[in-house]
Amino acid sequence: MLKILDFFNYAQSESPWIVHFCSGCCSLEMAAATGPRYDWERYGYMQTPTPRQADVMIITGLVSKKILPALLRTFAQMPEPSYVLAIGACAYDGGPYNESVSVIKNMTEILPADAFVAGCPPKPEAIITGLDIIKEKMRKGEPSAASQGGLWKQMNF
Amino acid sequence: MQQLQNLIAGFNVSSCEPYKQCWIKAKLTTQDDLISLATALKANGLTSLITVSPTDFPDDNRLELNYFFEDLLTRRNAWIKVDIPRELDACQIPSLTPLFPSVNWHEREAFSTFGVRFIGHPALEDIFISEDFIGKFPFRKGFDWQAHEANLIENMACIVRGFEREHAINDARMGKGSHTTLNWGPTHPASGPLRLRVEVNGEDIISVKPDVGYVWRGLEHLVEGKDFVGALVAIERICFMDNTNAMICYAQAVEEIAGKPITPFASMMRVMLGEIGRVVSHLMGIGGFFNTMGLVTLQMWALDVREYFLDVLEDYSGARIATASIEPGGVRYPLKLALLVTLEAAIAKYEATRSEFYAIFINNPTMQSRATVVGIITPEMVLNNGLCGVVARASGVKTDIRLDEPYAAYDKINMTYMLAEQGSAKNRFEVLFKEVDQSMDILKQAIADLRRGIESGEYRPEKDAMVRIPKKLPDGEAVSRVEWSRGELMMHLVTRKSDETPYRLKIKAPSVNHTMMLETLLAGKTLSDIPLVFGSLYICQGDLDR
Numbered sequence: 001m002l003k004i005l006d007f008f009n010y011a012q013s014e015s016p017w018i019v020h021f022c023s024g025c026c027s028l029e030m031a032a033a034t035g036p037r038y039d040w041e042r043y044g045y046m047q048t049p050t051p052r053q054a055d056v057m058i059i060t061g062l063v064s065k066k067i068l069p070a071l072l073r074t075f076a077q078m079p080e081p082s083y084v085l086a087i088g089a090c091a092y093d094g095g096p097y098n099e100s101v102s103v104i105k106n107m108t109e110i111l112p113a114d115a116f117v118a119g120c121p122p123k124p125e126a127i128i129t130g131l132d133i134i135k136e137k138m139r140k141g142e143p144s145a146a147s148q149g150g151l152w153k154q155m156n157f
Numbered sequence: 158m159q160q161l162q163n164l165i166a167g168f169n170v171s172s173c174e175p176y177k178q179c180w181i182k183a184k185l186t187t188q189d190d191l192i193s194l195a196t197a198l199k200a201n202g203l204t205s206l207i208t209v210s211p212t213d214f215p216d217d218n219r220l221e222l223n224y225f226f227e228d229l230l231t232r233r234n235a236w237i238k239v240d241i242p243r244e245l246d247a248c249q250i251p252s253l254t255p256l257f258p259s260v261n262w263h264e265r266e267a268f269s270t271f272g273v274r275f276i277g278h279p280a281l282e283d284i285f286i287s288e289d290f291i292g293k294f295p296f297r298k299g300f301d302w303q304a305h306e307a308n309l310i311e312n313m314a315c316i317v318r319g320f321e322r323e324h325a326i327n328d329a330r331m332g333k334g335s336h337t338t339l340n341w342g343p344t345h346p347a348s349g350p351l352r353l354r355v356e357v358n359g360e361d362i363i364s365v366k367p368d369v370g371y372v373w374r375g376l377e378h379l380v381e382g383k384d385f386v387g388a389l390v391a392i393e394r395i396c397f398m399d400n401t402n403a404m405i406c407y408a409q410a411v412e413e414i415a416g417k418p419i420t421p422f423a424s425m426m427r428v429m430l431g432e433i434g435r436v437v438s439h440l441m442g443i444g445g446f447f448n449t450m451g452l453v454t455l456q457m458w459a460l461d462v463r464e465y466f467l468d469v470l471e472d473y474s475g476a477r478i479a480t481a482s483i484e485p486g487g488v489r490y491p492l493k494l495a496l497l498v499t500l501e502a503a504i505a506k507y508e509a510t511r512s513e514f515y516a517i518f519i520n521n522p523t524m525q526s527r528a529t530v531v532g533i534i535t536p537e538m539v540l541n542n543g544l545c546g547v548v549a550r551a552s553g554v555k556t557d558i559r560l561d562e563p564y565a566a567y568d569k570i571n572m573t574y575m576l577a578e579q580g581s582a583k584n585r586f587e588v589l590f591k592e593v594d595q596s597m598d599i600l601k602q603a604i605a606d607l608r609r610g611i612e613s614g615e616y617r618p619e620k621d622a623m624v625r626i627p628k629k630l631p632d633g634e635a636v637s638r639v640e641w642s643r644g645e646l647m648m649h650l651v652t653r654k655s656d657e658t659p660y661r662l663k664i665k666a667p668s669v670n671h672t673m674m675l676e677t678l679l680a681g682k683t684l685s686d687i688p689l690v691f692g693s694l695y696i697c698q699g700d701l702d703r
Contacts, residue, residue: 020344020346021344022349022350023343023350023371023372024350024372025394025396025397025478025699027349028397028398028441028478029477029478031441031456031460032460032463032464032467032477034457034460035456035457035460035461035463035464036457036458036460036461036464037460037461037464047346049345049346051344062372062374064287064350064370064371064372064373064374065287065289065312065313065316066287066288066316066370066371066373067343067350067371067372068313068316069313069316069317069320070343070344070371074344096390096391096394097374097379097394099379099382100374100375100376100378100379101295101302101305101306101375102286102287102290102373102374102375103374120479121397121478121479123477155310155313156314156317157317
């Protein structure tokens, strides 16, 4: 029985689908990662338009207050285990918008990420490396960080 | 120009003088004359009122409104100022939206951020700002951002309540036949962070109402806390698709106030970097257009070519996208001749792929038949709605700031307007392609000029890159325009003596007016036309919301 479950984890980790959600400018480098030079589909990563079929959500940098409810709603629609990859300085502490009041500056507290990729914006190679960390988590069957805690559980969205 | 100056001088003005090549700058003594002056300007061909920019002077207890009128055809522009009282009760002025539809959202923006009430505006609702800022007018001097920030949870709840109210209204409307309200975005794969409230009857669109502000960062306020160079961090993030031209625009405004012209070498470098930015952005736009029609292949090919140009930016500045390569005073880094070789390789890569682009995509019969019938923009719509850039040129309107008011070293470049006639989605796509070709040509001219200049010793790439700009600028204000990849980008910068930070920066970005057009273009069409029309308008949410 254990072996079969391991196999499912393995199978899932080789083909993580990523929900197509863009909240900030880092999605430009995400697009570059889908392009021919970096081509993340080599590793099985693919974008899907619906959260219902997605395994991973990428927080693409900046999250403004207005988009946060939509982001959390999209995340809540994903089936378990739903992993989160945060990319870009903004997704950590607001980055260059740290002094702007319309931008969320504690995204990691609200929706804890399983991996964080630094940069503004991070290079496509770095984004793929970040996804590899999540892949490793999937293979081991570890629960996602966001399911363990985070302010998002107390928030109304 | 003289005639325009005489016309304006005929009103109650305290000053009226020419400004730069194609502007008349004047200040009205009273707001009573505004409507009659605007009517006269419109009758004289200045049909686009491109933006209204308030500046707050709490010391003098006044708000200064700056109106920017443009005539795209004859390049005569007017910059009209008028003072209004600062107290919220008295802070009002007649709306110009009934005369100039182009200023609709700009007046709403001034209302949301500064609390200026425009009397007679058809629907003076808040825009861009999120729900928690409504009624607080955050761009006024003295607004306490820290105190507002302290209530994050309550602010979030306020935003959610706004959405819930709207859902309740939509729910109440449901169940009457096939009449319903759909949300297109912000999670739609083609939309980006923007939402269209689409009222439909079955497949047919009754009306479209865009909901914007999902990436509102308050950039104009953000720069007020940074020094003149540090502000670039915010400026280049207006939109990452083409960040070099935005920096050129800002740098020009600072240089004008400081009174320091840059070197010919730095001007030519700006042309080169600006055109690379344009190519990078246009290739994204080209890919995005076909992507919205459901064909990913072109995007992949365009991304492939784009990488070669990003290599050039990376070689030059160390970053692929956030280059921060242009700052007030010139360009940040000297030029190594090897960079020109990398750039030539990128141009060769594009030229090798170009014929395939044309054979497969431009002459694609599906695209030809699908995209010629939707999203048609007439030249009149361009002139009345303040459209610019690719969208305007695809309708046959000759406008291009690079030619109309040459900046950097564009006066040394041989180029023409890239035009199309019908103004359909297909035409806009074609103009995008033609402009990439044009940029390649400009890049070649720039490379040749840089090589010649460096070899003859006219340019000294080590010494000429930067001119020192003082940390503190004198009292002053400047208007700077560049042809951004998506159209005319204008910045209005106000500085005060002994301040190390900009006092006020207004950014007029092209996507605002283009998004405004969606309401007109999509009414009466079907749901499946939304992505195509949206994709063809080449909108970037970054510069829409700022």
